[in-house]
Amino acid sequence: MARIVMKFGGTSVADLDRIHNVARHVKREVDAGHEVAVVVSAMAGKTNELVNWVQQMPKVAGANASFYDAREYDTIVASGEQVSSGLLAIALQSMGVDARSWQGWQIPIKTDNAHAAARIVDIDGSELIRRFGMGQVAVVAGFQGVGPDNRVATLGRGGSDTSAVAIAAAVNADRCDIYTDVDGVYTTDPRVEPKARRMKKIAFEEMLEMASLGAKVLQVRSVELAMVHKVRTFVRSSFDDPDAPGMGDLLNPPGTLICDEEEIVEQEVVTGIAYAKDEAQISLRRLADRPGVSAAIFGPLADAHINVDMIVQNISEDGSRTDMTFTVPSGDADKALAVLEGQKQVVGYDVVQSESGLAKVSVIGIGMRSHAGVAATAFKALAEKSINIKAITTSEIKISILIDGAYAELAVRTLHSVYGLDKT
């Protein structure tokens, strides 16, 4: 007997047939004797409809701009999960499974007061656990809680993943299964490299790098939360036949386990290759090399909501002038250049150079902490394909390389192969 939290996203509960399919997945675990809590998103499309109404209402009411009260936004948008949680409870009951829906305010899932982007502060899991003992499945509305003002608070887009992990931590679950429209986490994007393999396990830290680098499987915050509370999190497909062989396997179901690195016995040096296209590079030449220069550059860019990614600054030769390079999404390049133009007097650079249409390719692996030569292998492999490296940044478990966008797929395949990721 285990305690399992299962999470299903919007496409998995898009209509009544799919909700029935979700109920079959749940029934399988219940029939196996497990204690189960299910976390659901709103039916696909509903959240967008509700958000659109909230955004349009001020204009329809004659306001000049679309400012709205985030507390009302939360009240309105959270209704989507209220509906899907109730429908799943009915589906389970119809299949003979004792179940009830729980809204955030009923458990309660307490959040802070940052409406529309709230963070979970505390979850009282005692009533859920008491009902597990009675054989009752908890169907929890994801994405929401209740703030200190006793009003509904939502966690922001993708927040249902976070709800699921937080509930798993609160009820001390053995596993948190995130059912999604992919069947696990791959060594790289299978559309780029058909030889990409689904990983059996990946460490939390690696998953954080994979997720924030564009492997859009899990919300980053949910992975952070899982890492802090050591929640064993499983990514698997909601479109698999719920009753196919092995689906109910407690230790090795199909999918990818995200877990503490200590649980990964045979640690690979490199576990995955991530990439992001449509990057632009901006270089400032011959900056004054003094305290405050970085702040003068990146503060105004952040104020303009420009998401800066790689930052490379080299040590200046004579201690007076240096070069700074960073990347932004290509679509923000012109805006970034305009911001920099306005900061020219403060920053005191000589020349700005920029180039769009670049790609960032990243090699990720906890094992590289203790292995030398990982970076050199990448550089050599790319050189053999005549791929020019424009910039490099590294962290303990990641090497990111900026290249011409036209070579992105070739670079991904080359690196995937050179680290042996295409071999089982």
Next chain:
Amino acid sequence: MARIVMKFGGTSVADLDRIHNVARHVKREVDAGHEVAVVVSAMAGKTNELVNWVQQMPKVAGANASFYDAREYDTIVASGEQVSSGLLAIALQSMGVDARSWQGWQIPIKTDNAHAAARIVDIDGSELIRRFGMGQVAVVAGFQGVGPDNRVATLGRGGSDTSAVAIAAAVNADRCDIYTDVDGVYTTDPRVEPKARRMKKIAFEEMLEMASLGAKVLQVRSVELAMVHKVRTFVRSSFDDPDAPGMGDLLNPPGTLICDEEEIVEQEVVTGIAYAKDEAQISLRRLADRPGVSAAIFGPLADAHINVDMIVQNISEDGSRTDMTFTVPSGDADKALAVLEGQKQVVGYDVVQSESGLAKVSVIGIGMRSHAGVAATAFKALAEKSINIKAITTSEIKISILIDGAYAELAVRTLHSVYGLDKT
């Protein structure tokens, strides 16, 4: 300065433009210095969509019949008012009016545990009143409260009227305005008698008879509640221009006031003519005239969910046998006859006679309590038009007459005229 509760139904909040129109009505009262609570239904069509999902879900999940948990029904269906209350709060804020939405569990509106048909047990109006003092408008999700199990409970269809009256009682409002798609209560159906007049005032008791007789303006329970708590309730149109002259008149706005009879100084003898078509009459001849016979007839009919309306039993000539006549909706006549056939041994009647296609016409007026000859006037007027009366029942403030359905409109117009209702 007055304290006003305003209620808007589903057609009044059907889309963002109409919600804006509702907000204009509210702003008018706020600008006049009044304290305002608004009660809203779900956007038209939403409740039906949600109810349909609830009813379909068990079948989709493979259940033989459509049984569902009423607590989940309530959770799902109440989401409709959650959305409309939030949107109206945003519309008001966009127009510079301080407002916030309130769900039933937040106020709280406490109900009993009869999910899907709950009754309000208690409303704590103190927080709403405190915020009135701060100039804040309360936008309350109608149709819902929270049960002793801390779960959402709905009041059943039309329950938003009841929510509004109950909140008006809880905050001791001066008036409860029910905005609807008609502009008041008429002396009879204007589609039958174009000379029908909108009443300025009608007593609670009269409105109860009008409403339950088919003048479908207000939910019967809300009128009962208004009568008990002496809530002055105003029926008016939500489609009038919110800023037309007289709309904000505190004492005489356009519409019909439903109030205590003591407030109606010049009491008319007859205030309205109601009618119901498609009635069927069923007569049992030569029943045993002994205790328990009525129960043996009407108990099984109630168990079969057949709504019996008029019941006429005459005193038997010799104390041993009597006749009993009652009406049911025409569509239920065959079912009723089958039930009676099954009860024949118990009831011990001789013959059953039935006739469909009848109409019931009712004359209503509190003044008839103290006026003789009201019934005689009706009988004489109908006789002059050669309309045959099949059955008669009377209460203190109502005379109901069963006639051939073909004469329904003629009878309504004749009675409307003979009591002078077409004269201002």
